[in-house]
Amino acid sequence: MDKILEVKGLSQVYGPGCNLCFTSTGPEFETNICPHCGSIVALHDLSFDLYKGEILGIMGESGSGKSTAVKCLYFDQMPYSGSAIFFDETGQKPLFKLNPAQRRSLRNHRFGMVYQNPNLGLNFDISAGGNIAERLLMSQVMNYSEIRARP
Ligand SMILES: Nc1ncnc2c1ncn2[C@@H]1O[C@H](COP(=O)(O)OP(=O)(O)O)[C@@H](O)[C@H]1O
Ligand SMILES: [Mg+2]
Ligand SMILES: [Zn+2]
Missing domain, CATH: 3.40.50.300 (P-loop containing nucleotide triphosphate hydrolases)
Known part of the structure; x- marks a missing residue:
């Protein structure tokens, strides 16, 4: 693996x-x-x-x-x-x-953070599930229907 x-x-x-x-x-x-x-x-x-x-x-x-x-x-x-x-x-x-540019690239393209303080990280225009799914979609681990199908 x-x-x-x-x-x-x-x-x-x-x-x-x-x-x-x-x-x-x-x-x-x-x-x-x-x-x-x-x-x-x-x-x-x-x-x-x-x-x-x-x-x-x-x-x-x-x-x-x-x-x-x-x-x-x-x-x-x-x-x-x-x-x-x-x-x-x-x-x-x-x-x-890594140098700052390399770190920024990983942060922007590969990592996703959901901060505990909701104002920093949550999008209130979409559902709670959507907020969680957004990070998983970015990680390319699952697609949206797979995320929804999981308990
Ligand atoms: N910026 C900071 N300055 C000083 N102490 C901090 C800071 N951030 C966290 N701490 C302290 O570090 C310890 C670990 O905190 P934290 O990582 O927030 O734990 P958790 O997320 O598991 O609740 C705690 O004792 C906390 O008070
Ligand atoms: Mg904590
Ligand atoms: Zn000491």
Whole structure:
């Protein structure tokens, strides 16, 4: 099967960051604020592979880093560390090493984002289903009738 996306060790820190951020935060410390530098560890060591035709859902409690992960992959922000490779007909694209023009091209032609804040991403002139379908159509994974037919 064709791999579409390979994410390895994706992490995000808001703040200056230090070499103790990851070893002094997390569930066992019951905080995501580094006691040494005050940075917020928003995401730590996310890795996954996504294959053609798959739909991946990421679940987690509020504040666990879901939005941060997606924002990094959509180039809204650069991660603190980690890598992501996008595979398409033209080959491999290391997402966080692309130049701004290459990033813009992927954002505009290959990726679609539905932001949590509906004003940013939803088209109120069409149905909720239509808004969701728009992103899937852009991904070329399914056509509209296939999308409608799925539960
Ligand atoms: N721009 C930001 N500056 C500082 N902290 C942030 C910022 N965005 C998110 N955070 C913090 O990062 C953590 C992860 O947030 P987020 O990715 O929004 O989680 P989720 O989407 O899973 O609810 C939370 O502690 C959140 O408060
Ligand atoms: Mg979120
Ligand atoms: Zn730190």
